[in-house]
Amino acid sequence: DAGVTQSPTHLIKTRGQQVTLRCSPKSGHDTVSWYQQALGQGPQFIFQYYEEEERQRGNFPDRFSGHQFPNYSSELNVNALLLGDSALYLCASSLGGGGYQETQYFGPGTRLLVL
Amino acid sequence: DQQVKQNSPSLSVQEGRISILNCDYTNSMFDYFLWYKKYPAEGPTFLISISSIKDKNEDGRFTVFLNKSAKHLSLHIVPSQPGDSAVYFCAASEAGNQFYFGTGTSLTVIP
Numbered sequence: 001d002a003g004v005t006q007s008p009t010h011l012i013k014t015r016g017q018q019v020t021l022r023c024s025p026k027s028g029h030d031t032v033s034w035y036q037q038a039l040g041q042g043p044q045f046i047f048q049y050y051e052e053e054e055r056q057r058g059n060f061p062d063r064f065s066g067h068q069f070p071n072y073s074s075e076l077n078v079n080a081l082l083l084g085d086s087a088l089y090l091c092a093s094s095l096g097g098g099g100y101q102e103t104q105y106f107g108p109g110t111r112l113l114v115l
Numbered sequence: 116d117q118q119v120k121q122n123s124p125s126l127s128v129q130e131g132r133i134s135i136l137n138c139d140y141t142n143s144m145f146d147y148f149l150w151y152k153k154y155p156a157e158g159p160t161f162l163i164s165i166s167s168i169k170d171k172n173e174d175g176r177f178t179v180f181l182n183k184s185a186k187h188l189s190l191h192i193v194p195s196q197p198g199d200s201a202v203y204f205c206a207a208s209e210a211g212n213q214f215y216f217g218t219g220t221s222l223t224v225i226p
Contacts, residue, residue, distance in 0.1 A: 042204050042216030043159070056213050090158055102211060103149065106158035
């Protein structure tokens, strides 16, 4: 049973550039959530996708956008990168639109460094 | 404002003894709580959960206790093993909405 996969594992960009991160959910899951984990912090919720729509959004600017494909995989796009965007980006999958008391399963993350 | 707090950044325990990791939250509407374990260079791994209708949930060596009146939960690991050394995050949500995570507690189990 394939777990959550993410690509790439590491990425280096410069300020002002744009980046796209990818996530494939755990087999059978239809909901994808994205988190940003800065050094020494817990994961911070960015947004969640279900049925190809953004279902919930955390306190992140519009520079952060996403997409979910019909096969439930997802992309996270960040425009106009800032140094402060350097972090581990985690994707988590769950079932049923992240409904009541659904557990989220995490991928290994993509470590982004902005220079 | 941090809605979920883990006030102990680190904890060291002898192998075979009990590890107790604590977590406090401020939002009384949270009704589902989880613990995740994270090794370096890996994503968080789900460990155990508890619904607000319960005050205890047990899974093998891991037990989570929930005290709603104190807005406090704890994770007990008995007996602790060296392989339990990792960072532990607690997380909380309201009605399946976004999860809020604590900042983590780094557990070291000394052989």
